[in-house]
Each structure stands twice: as C-alpha cells, then as structure tokens.
Amino acid sequence: MSGFSDLAPLFDPRSVVLVGASERAASVGGRTLANIVDHSDFRGTLHLVNATRPEVRGLACHRRVADLPSAPELAVIAVPAAGVMEALRECAAIGVKICVILTSGFGETGEEGRAVETEMKALAQSTGMRLYGPNCPGVTNINKRLGFTFSPAFKDDLRPGPIGLATQGGGLGRNLMQAMERGAGFALWCSTGNEVDLQVADFIHYMAGAPDVQVIGTILEGIKDGPRFLAAARAAAEAGKPVVALKVGRSEYGMKAAASHTASLTGSAEVNSAAFRQMGIIEVDDVDELVDVASLLARGRPQRGARIAVFGSSGGACALAADMVGQAGIVLAGFAPETTATLAEKLPSFAALGNPVDTTTVTLTNPSVIEETLAAVANDPAVSLVMLPMPLDYGPVSLTVAERMAAAQRLSPVPLVPVWMSERTGAAYRHFAEAEMVPIRSLRNAAKAFRRFIDRGEWEPGAMPRGMGAGPPGPTRTLSEAEGKAMLRSSGLVVPEGRIARSDTEAVEIAAELGFPVAVKIASADILHKSDIGGVVLGLRTAEAVRAAFEAVREAARRHEPAARIDGALVERMAPSGGQEILLSVSRDPVLGQVMTCGLGGIHVELLRDVSRRLLPVDAAEAGRMLRELRGFPLLQGLRGAAPCDLEALCAAMAAVSALVEARPEGIEEIEINPLRVGAAGEGAWVLDTVVTLREKDAGPCG
Secondary structure (H helix, E strand, C coil): CCCCCCCHHHHCCCEEEEECCCCCCCCHHHHHHHHHHCCCCCCCEEEEECCCCCEECCEECECCHHHCCCCCCEEEECCCHHHHHHHHHHHHHHCCCEEEECCCCCHHHCHHHHHHHHHHHHHHHHHCCEEECCCCCEEEECCCCEEEECCCCHHHCCCEEEEEEEECCHHHHHHHHHHHHHCCCEEEEEECCCCCCCCHHHHHHHHHHCCCCCEEEEEECCCCCHHHHHHHHHHHHHCCCCEEEEECCCCHHHHHHHHHHHCCCCCCHHHHHHHHHHHCCEEECCHHHHHHHHHHHHHCCCCCCCCEEEEECCHHHHHHHHHHHHHCCCCECCCCHHHHHHHHHHCCCCCECCCCEECCCHHHHCCHHHHHHHHHHHCCCCCCEEEEEECCCCCHHHHHHHHHHHHHHHCCCCCEEEEECCCCCCHHHHHHHHCCCCCECCHHHHHHHHHHHHHHHHCCCCCCCCCCCCCCCCCEEECCHHHHHHHHHHCCCECCCEEEECCHHHHHHHHHHHCCCEEEEEECCCCCCCHHHCCEEEEECCHHHHHHHHHHHHHHHHHHCCCCCCCEEEEEECCCCCCEEEEEEEEEECCCEEEEEEEECCHHHHCCCCEEEEECCCCHHHHHHHHHHCCCHHHHHCHHHCCCECHHHHHHHHHHHHHHHHHCCCCEEEEEEEEEEECECCCCEEECCEEEEEEHHHCCCCC
16 A cells, blocks of 8 residues: 655645744744744744734734745644634645644534534645644654644653654653653654544654654554554564554543544454554553653664563562563573673672672672673673662662663663662662663563563564455345355365255255265354254264254244244265364454454353454464464363364465455455364364355355
8 A cells, every 4th residue: 555645844844834823922823933933943934824913923924825925845724723724725725735733623523523624634635735633732853853833841842862653642642752751762743633634654654764763652542544554554564663552442431532532443452452463563551661662672672582681789679570570471581601700700799690680789889890790791692681670769879870870881782771669769760861771660560561572572574464355334245154165165165065955855865965974054144153043953873863953953943033034954064073163253344454363162262262363364374373372272282192283274274264355355244164173183174164244245146
C-alpha cells in the first residue's frame, strides 16, 4: 500500500501562516503566536491572518488567507469553529500543502460537527491539501525547536532526543513528553485529534524515514484505517525502528471511553495485540512503561539471547532485583573469569562477586571503585543490560555515586539503568536524568521493561500482514457442512470422504461404499452446532446402526430446530482415532482484516482460552510460531511418553487455510474448523467439522 504524503512541510516548513493570530495572550491564537515567535527557532517566513486587526504584537496581519502574497507550505488554523471551513477553502485555493486545525468543536460534539468533518475530508480528497486535526494541540519538532502549538508547556519540554511520538490524545502525549524530567529525549510529537485526514499511521510512516528518529512511541485509542496502520508499521519494521505502543480500550470500560473520546474504531483487543506482535510492535500497559521501554531501546538495540547484570550496594535491593528479574523470566548473565578477577581485585573480600554484584557500602566510602568495577561488568561479553538498584537518597554521597555511574556509562557498550526506588528525588536523581540514563521508578517496572527489551531481540519478522479483507460487515450466507468441506478439500486439506444421503436406504448404501465405520451428521446450513442438539452419531459399524442414526439425527433436528432447512444427512468415513483436536479459524476483523486463530480443542479453548492469533498471510513457518505460543504446545510435542503429533501436517493445513482466504479475502467471511484432528507424526491432519460463511456476493456454488 502507498499513498503516504511527504510531511516535511509540517515538521520543518519554510513558510507558515497563522490564521487567527491574537493579541490575547491566553487565547489559542495568542499562545500559538508566542510559541512560534518567542520560543521556537523558526527561520522561515511567517504570515499572520486576523480579520479585524492590521497588526498583532507589531507584526502585520492580512484580513484573509486569500490576501496572502504567496502560498505558505503550512497553515495553522486557530479561528473559532464557525470560520474554519472558510479558512480551509482559501488555503486550498492558494495552494497550501498542509493545514493544522487546532480548533475544537467538530466530530467530538455530535452529528453537526461530524457533518463539517465530512466537508473537511472531501476538501482534502479533492484538492490534495492534507489536514491535521481538528481538535489537536498542534505539532512539535523538538530537535529543530519548532512548536506550531498552543500548548503553554512547549517552552518547558524541549529536551531533544531520538524518540518520536504519535498519539491520539493530547494529555497523554504531553505526559510522555514530560518524561524529559528523568532524561528521556524526544525528536517529534504529533497528537492527531479527530483524524479527519492524517492519522497516527501517517506520522509513524514519516518517523520510519526520519533520520533523527530511532524509536517510535504511540498511544492509540482506535485505528480508523487498519491497512494504512499496518503499512506504516511495516515501514518502521523495514527501517529497523522499534515501535512501542499503548493501546487504550482493552477492557469494556476502556473501549467505551476511547470511542467517546476519538470516535475511532477500537477493534478487538486480542486481534490488536496479535497484530502488534506480528509486526514487531512492543505493546505496553501504561504510559510510564512506554517511556521505560522506548528509552531503553533508544539507548541500545537488543540482540538474541540477551542477558542482564544487577549491580548495587544494597544486598537487600540486589536480592529483590534478582527476584523481580527471575519472575519476569529474564536470565542473569554468567561473568567471564576476567570480569570476576577485576571485581575481586577492586572490591572487599566480603562483597558478592557473582551476579547480582553486591559491592556493599564500600562504594559509599570509596566511590572511586564504582567506575572500574561497573565498567568491567558492563563490558562483560555476556551482559546486554545492567540494572542499578538505588533504594535511597544519601544526598551528596548519592550524587557522587551517580556521577561515577554516569562516568561508567561512558565506558560501557550497553545501557546502565538506574532504578530509583526512593520517594525522595534529589541531586543524584537529577544527575542521572541529565546524563540521559532515564531512571526507572521501581524494580517491578524495570524488570518489565527489560523483559520487553529482550523480547524485541527475540522477534522474528515473518510475512507482514496488509489488512486483507478489512471493512464493514455485510450480508452473508453459511454453507452446508458438505459444501464447506468440499471447498477445503479443493484447497488441499484432508477431509474424510462423504456424501449427502436423502433417505435411510441411501445412507446405508453410501456407508457400504465408503466402508465402515462411518459417521452420520444432520445436513443443514441452518444448524451450525450439530452435536449440541444430538445431530451427530459417530463410530457406526453396521447398516442397521446407520439406518437408525439417519432417523435419529433428522428427529433431533426437527425437535430442536423446527424451522431449519434439512438437506438430509452427511455420511462420512470415520477419521483415524487418537491424536489431538485443534480449533482453527479465520475470521474478519473490520479494522485489521482477516485473522487466523488456533488453539487446542476442548477445555483449552473454551475454559482456558489458550489460543494464538495472526493476521493473514500465515505460511507454514508462521503457523509453527503460532503453535509454540500455546500453553498446551507440549501436548502436541508428546507429553509423558505420548507420540508427538504431526506438526508438519498441521502447519501445512494452517497455511492451506490461509492461502484459501488470501485468494478471495473479500468473499470469505469466516472459516471455522472444529475440530481439526492431528495424528501422530506421519499420520496427517483431518478436517472433522467445519462452518464456512461467505459474503453473499461471493456465495455462489463451491467445490
């Protein structure tokens, strides 16, 4: 997918017009003007528009955009809602490339406001002028010190750095920015507001190509255009830039709040999380964790098999840190002999020289040893990160320790991460911040951030999804089991041989041709859960049993589903016994498109919800990764002497289902195979039951 515009005129324009410039310091137009003139390093041409004043703050004003002598690259709109459309039309008429609409009072207010947003979108589509907002705080380029924003905090939040931010909420975005207080540095921040045109995806895509951005952070309340978001995430992955995402709306309460805030689709939380994992996006649970993880990634890139060290002067804090590390599933590094020798030479005999390293209070009385010992640990070939538990503030003594640790960071190839555990944040804490070591505020948070960092190093990029089949729901038709199985058989899946019988005599004849034992199932596209009503009889070994089963399933259908259309009964050869039953499905997420779900059958799915998900496409390699994510995967490997399952056949079946949907993504609404029985190695995988639902326009004859 393409269609992304060049957003350079938004982040570094050569000329700007502020529409609604004001003398009133507290107004949107007044604050925006102050940020541009007083607090930015803007060296381009600035035009001002004010309908009633010839000048503002001694700067000449035009009455209308149409009066400008030339077309600025960027327009910042700060007029009341009633005047926004006129300003936008005039901007489009003279050739403005991008408009930032600070004004609120549109889609967030109701139907009338949404109607105006529809006009805005139509204007953007017809003219090619891009719109950012409305109802947004503007754009901030910290690395170039440019603030086209009304935020009074702009002048205070100016620590440059490698992290780019794209958020849908202004308040949470500014919260992230103010992590500058603990040393985090940011390149850009965009808060997209109502997203009438430009979306978070556009800014992620821009940052993927921006040389001064190394890590991308985002807070999402909803995704309006799934394929566009996936294309942006794919660009970031191809550029090797990690994306750290906080998705609001993972609970029912959060979904309702997010919908009312941005009117974006929140989508399925499970599908969103699956898509994030697939794209290498690191999903976090809160804003502080987003800062922790993004800052770690900005300071160092994880490699496979990452190990960590713990280094401190408090035995209790080191022990607690090790406990948190262990609970997070992180591995402590084993030191090389050279590292241990250096520690033994520099530290007292009663210090703990393993990992964690407990230097004891010698670092307080003789802080000069910190630099060499900590640098030795950090340079150990097995160490990828070093955690520095700081349980308390000793004032000047702690400051000296912080200074030595910051000096050790300059000798270290890996991030040294202070964990500031005290409620008192004094000079030592500020020194860590100024050294851009970004202290984390608890051991629990540190262990969680380290886990995310390490997981990123283990991520294996596979086939990148493109959001195939995304879109609103439409009319559908469910195929009969026989039709659905015919479709799957033609796509290469193994399906027991079977035919529809219209009478008990025909059922006996079919059973004899297939060979006993057989299964008899009610044939009706109107009855999806046949076994629940007694519509399935298995393991039939005689003609008499088949005849009785034919009548039994028809009677069960008449009793439980009297309105259902009955085609007869499906007589099938029984699949081999044994093996494991798998649930395999593909369904359509309206935002992100076709998604595959797999899990072990029975209680693993119904009670434990032990499933794995991927957006399509899924090939055999990706299918194997899905299966290894299941908690029940050891059952497929052969637990306690049981024969291992035919994983090769299972992965091939999953890839075949994906290929079937890929060939007609707009036509297939859902495929559920429940169960897919996988036998022992070499025995294959069999489709025992399936429900296939097509979009009505694609629901012609199958097979």
